[in-house]
Amino acid sequence: MLKLMIVDDSNIIRNKISRGHDDAKFSLVATASNGLDAIAQFKKHQPDVVTMDLTMPEMDGIDCISTLMALNPEVAILVVSALSDKATGIQALQMGARGFLLKPFTEEELENALNEITEQVDV
């Protein structure tokens, strides 16, 4: 079972991801509504997989990815964002994210994206 953390400033999106992930594969251990809270939760719960929004108050997703990768380079991060330009997607991947899911998304798209980024995660 992989430990999952959801980071998004929207409660609705957090709930949607919480409902949409595969319960047989992931165990939700934490949620956070901004980058600073995400770092605190990450240190406490040590998740294997993180879904990460980019546009958030306090600390945005790009800065948060950089910090999480420094804390644990093995963490699998899926960016879930509405920012649709190629440069942002490339920047997120260069920072260490393993995948990018564009908002809005369906549950099937979420499941596929989570499966893709966790194929090589050591359980």
Next chain:
Amino acid sequence: MSEATLQVFIDGVVRYFRHTSHKEVEVGTPYLVDNDNPAAFDYTGIIGISGPTKGCVYFTASRILLKHLLLSLGEGDTSDENLIDLVGEVANTISGNARSEFGQEFMISVPVVITGAPSNIHLPQASRSYVIPIYWKAYSAAVVICLS
């Protein structure tokens, strides 16, 4: 503002509703309004735009539309808190998706949400805004674009 620019936001609205509900949205003919009388329904999510393009994009909708949209998303909690969250998230998604056209320099803020009186929306008086009317089920909403 060019027709192509407007189409970017229209495509964003259509895409949002297509992904989140089983009912297609209908888009009305966009029109220009003076900024001293901004269009607004019960809840409005405003995204500030900075960079080479400046201004704001907002999504405004009636309470009943947002409640039904929440239910379509599988969210059973239709509290005021979630209605505010949703109208901000729709505005954020439509604005963020527009970066496929405008690029990374189209800087978007986190949403600011206001409820009720349109008098709380302050737009540059020297310019005008485009209103894109939206009809979903029996309910109305709009995307308003005020960009320099």
